[in-house]
Amino acid sequence: MSDHKSTYNPKSGFEKWMDRRLPLMRLAHDSFVDFPTPKNLNYWYTFGGILSFCLLTQILTGVVLAMHYTPSTDIAFASVERIMRDVPFGWLIRYIHANGASMFFLAVYIHMFRGLYYGSYKEPREVLWVLGCVIFLLMIATAFLGYMLPWGQMSFHGANVITGLFGAIPIVGEPIQTWLLGGPSIGNQTLQRFFSLHYLLPFMIAGVVILHIWALHVPGNSNPAGIDVKDVKKDTVPFHPYYTVKDGFAIVVFMILFSVVVFYFPAALGHTDNYIEANPLVTPAHIVPEWYMLPFYAILRAITFDLGPIDAKLLGVIAMFGAIALLFVLPWLDTSKVRSMRYRPTARYFFLGFVICGLTLGWCGAKNPDDALPFMTLSADQLVVDYTDVNGNPAQRFFDDYELAKQALEDQPASASATLGVKKGDAIRFIHLAQFMTLYYFAYFLLIVPALGLMERPKDEPDSIHKSVLKGKAKAPAPDGVAAE
Amino acid sequence: MSDMTESDHETIDEDKRDFVHIASGMMALGGAGAIGWMFVDQMNPAADTQAASSLEVDVSKVAEGGEIRVLIGGKPFFVRHRTAAEILSAQTTDVTKFPDPETDEERLRTLPDGSFNPAILVTSGSCTHLGCVPVGPGNNTGDYGGWYCPCHGSHYDTSGRIRKGPAPKNLPVPDYEYVSASVIRISL
CATH class of the missing domain: 3.10.20 (Ubiquitin-like (UB roll))
Incomplete structure (x- = not known):
């Protein structure tokens, strides 16, 4: 926390000399060693550390892959196959990178849902949250750009559909699309710029991560009780060794899951169509994005109706980008002063509904919208x-x-x-489910969250973090001599 | 010297300072904008990409009942040599009830002598629904004998007009002209 006095004590002559010139060791010590951290953080709070690990993994494997990859439409596909077959350990590095993107998004979604549940976006952490949203947006862009590079069928036609979304914007849409592609359609020039930007964006993410941690260290961590640190001595523990060890343990568990995917199911999250080289004259029958984009893809396709002068295609694009934009303004939509949903008996059920909504939208995004839901066929074709x-x-x-x-x-x-x-016979179809869930998604942010803060009667919050930790253990002897409540 | 500075401080001309601030700020902004435009504009289609945006096709090489597919700047186009039966069905159907009514002749271009060659039909190869490439002669021509888009089931007739399915428009006729009786030039 920003008002915490530095406890760095340079010992050797060199450390003292350095501290007067560039106090880097002091910054590191105050940020990651003796940083006062609430003592009640649970394992949901380890995903920040896990995400740092993911970013590092992606940058490291990505830099290595760029040594072997060639961004040219003639040999991009072949150069990826060469990485898989001929480059020593190329198969492993590429599988870590490709599945690493999935692991990165898995971790970021958990990290975001944790923030939503414990109200981590609320005053005074609004900027911290907005910076996180910027990182999420950059991650989506990076993943989209990277998916083009293997130059497979899904790479090509997926990019075609997504860049085509810009064409839906009136008047300026088509010039923007041409500008993005650098020509009338996706070609060599598009692949080259996508490669360049795919290399650039992770470093921009790293830059925003530094701001994100800075903005975290000004007010300090939020915590599951959702209350402020009142007594640094009683409510907090130093980051090292308490949370270095806790985060480290979580990262190891995460690496086990990561390894299982990389070594046993390396292609489970991919599409077989992407092992066919891109062919502009043949479209795959079923174009689907990677799993982590599916909820937003479902929202895009759920809009099948015009609204006034706005046609369905443009409205779908607006809804999809709007779904992400809402995350940015969430701190100002939420009227509740109570941060943690532990003490919000009604809000937590709507939050559960929101989690289900996100997962269901993902399911809808993966399916053909015109297919009937399981057991929902009302009459035969x-x-x-x-x-x-x-x-x-x-x-x-x-x-x-x-x-x-x-x-x-x-x-x-x-x-x-x-x-x-x-x-087709009558049925309740995926499109109907997607439309209902899209409605819930927007209602959650625009109606439920603002209204609940005004209408809900929250439960009593604990007086302090150390009391919330000791609660329920009143009969156990207090380890640090603090009287139990 | 110090006396001069003192007296200068007492007679600061605020208007003059504002002018200098605004003028130099505008100058810097203009410079940033000019150099910024260079970085924005470099992403637009390069001269060689633009130069490759038209193509001459010898339509006499297309076998009757078949089609060829050409890519111009990466965009697919169909050049189809229609059979007599296909021409007849394209010309005789009542178009008024079509989703996008257009007569067959409106979808053709004249030869240098001003007449039509209804055997050769030239259309874009992107489905007007979501840009997939429909399949045509030799595969599945759909319910109306033209093209069928496997992505979401749009059926086009032998004039490339949408007849059934989610696509809103006919396959667009590109900008093309007959440079001789058997050669066309398609431009983007």
Whole structure:
């Protein structure tokens, strides 16, 4: 915390000499050794450390991969295959990098949900939260740019769909799209700039991470009780060794999960289509983004209706970017002064609903929106023959049996231009679920969160962090001699 | 010297200072904007990319009933040599009830002598729904004998007009012209 006095005590002559010129050791000591940290942090609070580990892993493996990769449409795909087959340990480095992106997003989502649950975004940590949102946005951009580089079918056509979203913006959309692609469509020049920016952005992330930690160290950590540190001596412990060890243990557990994915399921999170070299003339039948983008992709596709002068495509793009933009302004949408949802009996159920909403949107994003939900088929699909009747009006006949439908098709004269098709039966489909969840997503931020703070009656918060830690252990002897409540 | 400084301090011309601040600030801003534009504009299509944005195609090489697919600046285009039956169905169907009504002749371009060659149809190769590339002759031509988009099931007829499915518009006819009776030039 910013008002904490430095306890750094340079011992050797060199340390003293250095401290007068560049007090780097003092900064490190005050930030990561003797930094007063609330003593009640649980394992949800270790994901900041895990994320630092993820960023370091991605930068390290990425720099190495760039030594072997060639950003040219002629040989990009082959150079990735060469990394996989010929470069010593190339397969391992690439699998760590590709799956590392997934692990990074897994950790960041948990980190964000932790912040939402314990109210870490509230006064005085608004800037800390906004910087976190900036990092999240940069991560999405970096992941999108990186996914293009292997130059597979999904790389190419996924990038085509996403850059096509900019084309939905009226008037300036198409010039922006051309500017981003550097030509009328994705070509060599696009691959080169995507590679350059994919290399740049992680260092920008690292820069914002420094600001993020700085903004964390001014007010100090939030904590599960959601109350401020009142007595530094009783409420906090030094970061080292207490949280270096706790974070270290969490990182090791995370690395075990990471290793299991890399060594046993390295391709489970990828798409087989991306092992086919990009071909602008053939589109994969089912374009899906990586799993960590699916909730936002579901929101994009959930908008199938026009709203006034805004057509469905543009409205979908606005909704998708709006879903991320809402995170930035959350600190000013939440009217509740109580940080931790431990003491918000109603809000925690709506929060649970929000977690389910996020997961369900991810599920919807992975599925074909027109498919029926499991067990939600209300009537079977039917065959339909469209034709023009003797009066010249369009007419339809429905069949359950293919032979009968085919017979009816052949019975029509050529002038009726009869065609055979399928009429989908009634069902509750993924699109309906996605629309409902999109509604909940926006309602959560725009209605539920602002209203709950005014209407909810929170439970009593504990008087202090050290009392909240001792609560329930009143009969146990207090280890540091503090009287239990 | 010190006396002079003292007296200077007493007669600060605030207007003059404001002028110098604003003028130098504007100068710096203009310079930053000019150099910034260089960095923004370099991402626009380069001269060679722009130069590669048209292509001449010899349509006499396309077999009847078949099509060729050409890429211009990475964008796909279909050049189809239609059969007599395909031309007939494209010309005789009543277009008024189509989602995007256009007659077959509106979708053709004239030869140098002013006549039409209905056998050759040139369209964009991007489905107007989400930009997938439809499949055509030799594969599945859909319910109307033209093209079928496997992504979300749009059916196009033998004039490239949308007849069924989510696509809102006909396959666009690109900017092209006959430079001779058998050669067309397609431009982006």
